[in-house]
Amino acid sequence: MALAxxxxxxxxxxxxxxxxxxxxxEAVAGLIDPDSLSPAQAAIxxxxxxxxxxxxxxxxxxxxxxxxxxxxxxxNAMASPFTLGVSSAASFGASLAIVLGLGxxxxxxxxxxxxxxxxxxxAFAAMLLLQGVSRLRGAGAQTLVLFGIALVFAFNALTxxxxxxxxxxxxxxxxxxxxxxxxxxxxxxxxxxxxxxxLVVPFSLGSARALTALRLGEDRAASFGxxxxxxxxxxxxxxxxxxxxxxxxVGAVGFxxxxxxxxxRMLLGEDHRFLLPGSLLTGALIMSLASALSxxxxxxxxxxxxxxxxxxxxxxxxxLIFRQGLARP
Amino acid sequence: xxxxxxxxxxxxxxxxRPIIRELSLAPIAPGETVALVGxxxxxxxxxxxxxxxxxxxxxxxxxxGAELVGLRFTERAKLVAYMPQTLxxxxxxxxxxxxxxxxxxxxxxxxxxxxxxxxxxxVAVLERIGIVELAMEPIDRLSGGQRQLCGLAQALVRAPRLxxxxxxxxxxxxxxxxxxxxxxxxxxxxxxxxxxxxLHDLQAAARASDRIVALSHGEVAAEGAxxxxxxxxxxxxxxxxxxxIDTCEQGALRIxxxxxx
Numbered sequence: 001m002a003l004a005x006x007x008x009x010x011x012x013x014x015x016x017x018x019x020x021x022x023x024x025x026e027a028v029a030g031l032i033d034p035d036s037l038s039p040a041q042a043a044i045x046x047x048x049x050x051x052x053x054x055x056x057x058x059x060x061x062x063x064x065x066x067x068x069x070x071x072x073x074x075x076n077a078m079a080s081p082f083t084l085g086v087s088s089a090a091s092f093g094a095s096l097a098i099v100l101g102l103g104x105x106x107x108x109x110x111x112x113x114x115x116x117x118x119x120x121x122x123a124f125a126a127m128l129l130l131q132g133v134s135r136l137r138g139a140g141a142q143t144l145v146l147f148g149i150a151l152v153f154a155f156n157a158l159t160x161x162x163x164x165x166x167x168x169x170x171x172x173x174x175x176x177x178x179x180x181x182x183x184x185x186x187x188x189x190x191x192x193x194x195x196x197x198x199l200v201v202p203f204s205l206g207s208a209r210a211l212t213a214l215r216l217g218e219d220r221a222a223s224f225g226x227x228x229x230x231x232x233x234x235x236x237x238x239x240x241x242x243x244x245x246x247x248x249x250v251g252a253v254g255f256x257x258x259x260x261x262x263x264x265r266m267l268l269g270e271d272h273r274f275l276l277p278g279s280l281l282t283g284a285l286i287m288s289l290a291s292a293l294s295x296x297x298x299x300x301x302x303x304x305x306x307x308x309x310x311x312x313x314x315x316x317x318x319x320l321i322f323r324q325g326l327a328r329p
Numbered sequence: 330x331x332x333x334x335x336x337x338x339x340x341x342x343x344x345x346r347p348i349i350r351e352l353s354l355a356p357i358a359p360g361e362t363v364a365l366v367g368x369x370x371x372x373x374x375x376x377x378x379x380x381x382x383x384x385x386x387x388x389x390x391x392x393x394g395a396e397l398v399g400l401r402f403t404e405r406a407k408l409v410a411y412m413p414q415t416l417x418x419x420x421x422x423x424x425x426x427x428x429x430x431x432x433x434x435x436x437x438x439x440x441x442x443x444x445x446x447x448x449x450x451x452v453a454v455l456e457r458i459g460i461v462e463l464a465m466e467p468i469d470r471l472s473g474g475q476r477q478l479c480g481l482a483q484a485l486v487r488a489p490r491l492x493x494x495x496x497x498x499x500x501x502x503x504x505x506x507x508x509x510x511x512x513x514x515x516x517x518x519x520x521x522x523x524x525x526x527x528l529h530d531l532q533a534a535a536r537a538s539d540r541i542v543a544l545s546h547g548e549v550a551a552e553g554a555x556x557x558x559x560x561x562x563x564x565x566x567x568x569x570x571x572x573x574i575d576t577c578e579q580g581a582l583r584i585x586x587x588x589x590x
Contacts, residue, residue: 077419213434215420216427219413220483223381223493224434225406270421271430 007281010288011053055185056291056305057284058193059246059253064260064283065204066242068276071261072211073235074134077320078145080258081243085151086126087254090247092155092162093122095174099166116192120244126151127236180253180306182291189249196245200238201280207231208272215270253306255313256283256290262320286312332393333358334491334523339388339398341379342547348375349547351388357540359490359521362514364528364538364555368568372547373527377493380525381411392491392523406435410489414496416468416476424471424479425451425464431483454486458512473500481509485516492517492524498533506530510537535559535582543567555582565590 067080074084081087097118133147163174210231213221222228243257260283261275267282268274287305290312294305334357342348349372357363365373379386382397382405390397392408422430428451429444455461460478463471468479477500484492494513498506510526514537517524528534534541535555543551543558545567551558559582564572572586 075417209430209434212422212426212430215417215422216430216483217413217415217417219378219381219383219411220431220480221434222383222402223406223409223411223484224431224487225403225436226434227402265421269423269426271426 004281007057007285007288010285010292011057051185051187051190052182053288053291054190055182055193055250056287058190058197059182059250060256060260060283060285060287060290061280062193062197062242062246062283063253063257063287064264064279065201065276066239066246067257067283068261068264068272068279069204069211069235069239070257072214072272073232074130074144075214076134076144077262078258079130079148080255080261081123081239081247082252082254082257083152083317084126084130084145084148085155086123086130086239086243087247087252087257088152088155088159089126090119090123090244091252092159093118093120093244094248095159095162095166098174099162099170113192116196116245116248119248120240122155123244123247124236124240126155127240131232131236179304180251180309181304182250182294183302183304184249193245193249196241200241203234204238204276205273207235208276211235211272211276212270215272251306253287254310255317256287256309258320259313259316260286262316333361334525335389335391336380337389337391339376339379339386339390341375341384341386341388343384347547348372349379349544352376352547352549354542354549355540355552357523357525359523360518361540362517362524362526362538363540363542364526364534365542365544366528366531366534367544367550371544371567373544374495375547376544377411377495377525377527380491381405381409381493383411403436406487408490409493410484410487410491411493412480412484412495412497414499416480418469420468423465423467424455424460424482427468427479428454428482428486432486435487451482451486454482457516458482458485459508474502474505477501478505478509481513488520488522490522492522494524494526496527496529499529506533513537514539531559531564532582532584535584559584 063081070079070081070084070086071077081090094115097115129151130144130148134144136143159174163171166174210221210226213224213226214228214231218228246253261279263286264275264278264282268278287309290308291305294303294308297303297308336352336354339352340347340350365376367373375384378384380390380397382400382402386398388398395408397405397409425448429447432447432450452461452464455464458478458481460475460482463475463479468476471479477497481494481497484494492513497513498509501509510533513524513526516522526534526538528537538555540553541551541555541558542549543563550567551560551563559574561572561574564570564584564586569590570586571588571590572584574582574584577583
């Protein structure tokens with residue numbers, strides 16, 4: 001509950017922050033009754049601020065939920081779409097769609113969907129690889145993380161290759177991703193990501209019991225009556241959908257998927273009935289704050305939000321690594 | 330419909346490496362506690378996991394007349410509870426949460442109306458095992474023995490027909506070993522449940538069970554009441570040790586191992 005209230009506050013801050021100095025009162029009034037503002041102000045709020053802010057919120061929610069599920073099914077606290085290469089794979093898929101597909105499809109809904117579909121397919125492929133490695137005999141947590149890093153490098157290299165051979169216009173689009181930026185947010189994109197979340201979240205929450213049981217070990221979960229293979233596969237699908245779509249629109253925004261679930265776990269524990277919605281809200285909250293920060297860090301300049309999340313996320317990531325390292329007997 | 334557990338012609342193992350072949354056991358009656366003993370790598374855990382449905386198996390496992398081999402996870406979970414040796418590390422759940430989680434994840438708990446009913450059941454089991462004071466403790470902070478008791482609670486809360494425990498007492502001190510083994514046997518009798526336990530300690534196995542099944546190289550080496558099954562000949566044959574066995578003044582079986590053969 002408290003998280004939800006904080007979230008609404010952060011969303012407002014995010015909407016209010018920006019170069020053209022609207023007051024909180026004006027912004028709220030504009031949201032409730034667009035006619036109370038001048039056409040220019042209304043346009044800023046409705047066409048720029050609101051889609052940006054909502055996109056930030058949805059991306060944070062999607063990545064953190066994906067991260068929470070990944071950490072559980074791969075049984076690895078370092079897992080997240082960004083750290084293990086799922087985001088990189090999605091970026092590569094999306095860049096292929098943009099470079100190869102832009103001429104074929106008109107900009108708009110169709111292209112939005114195609115880019116996300118491609119991002120999803122590559123994210124899913126990456127998840128299948130990770131899943132395969134995590135089940136290899138003798139493959140520990142480190143093997144998985146190292147494999148994930150290899151995926152990051154491989155897909156980043158492939159994306160660079162696509163950038164290298166792409167046209168000027170496509171290149172401009174591509175560069176946005178590598179930095180992770182909200183500036184491509186449109187109502188169309190927001191609608192796509194929102195529909196994906198609306199589709200995925202009920203299934204995700206529905207699997208909370210199975211995922212909680214999985215934390216107690218695979219054999220134990222199976223003996224509780226959980227079909228472990230099926231639960232894992234469905235979770236993989238959800239993760240790929242969430243991460244793929246989020247990455248398709250804003251690029252590789254790092255660390256939300258890692259840090260969101262960890263904060264939620266510290267607050268709520270690991271009963272997934274609370275952890276999953278908690279991660280979703282925490283991710284949305286952090287991303288909203290990061291988005292507001294990205295607008296105010298350098299006055300008048302919109303810093304790509306990926307840079308901000310990395311600045312916030314890296315120290316937390318390091319903290320987690322060292323804590324894990326020390327805790328190991 | 331015949332009650333009890335009948336295992337016949339059971340083969341199980343890992344891909345390309347069968348561990349137990351065509352194994353049959355004398356029928357196990359409701360209320361009976363059976364101890365699986367044998368040297369390392371004899372197939373004890375494999376048999377237990379096959380009974381739990383965690384390994385691909387062929388042959389027949391009939392529980393109260395119903396065939397378990399090939400049964401779906403959810404159906405089997407209504408009847409069978411399995412406790413592995415260890416609880417994973419680094420899990421941020423309290424003892425009570427894991428027990429409620431076990432109940433909720435299984436078909437036994439799916440019909441419960443609300444959280445209150447599930448917690449009431451969970452607390453009752455913790456009380457029975459004597460760890461209710463640990464209910465709110467995170468499982469990461471438990472000692473090895475406490476972790477085993479917590480795992481036992483997760484299995485017992487589901488009130489199974491067949492309870493499978495893999496070395497439930499390996500990390501417990503003497504008093505807790507006795508308590509847990511007595512408790513399992515009492516519950517089996519009380520609820521008409523069948524309990525199959527893998528135990529390393531022969532003396533404890535003899536004391537805690539109605540029947541001993543000794544395995545060696547994936548086959549039954551001896552089977553029967555502890556007094557009949559455990560003999561110096563068996564110890565020499567499957568463990569390679571020289572031992573004497575007698576009965577102490579209070580009637581318990583006493584095994585004295587003199588040396589490796």
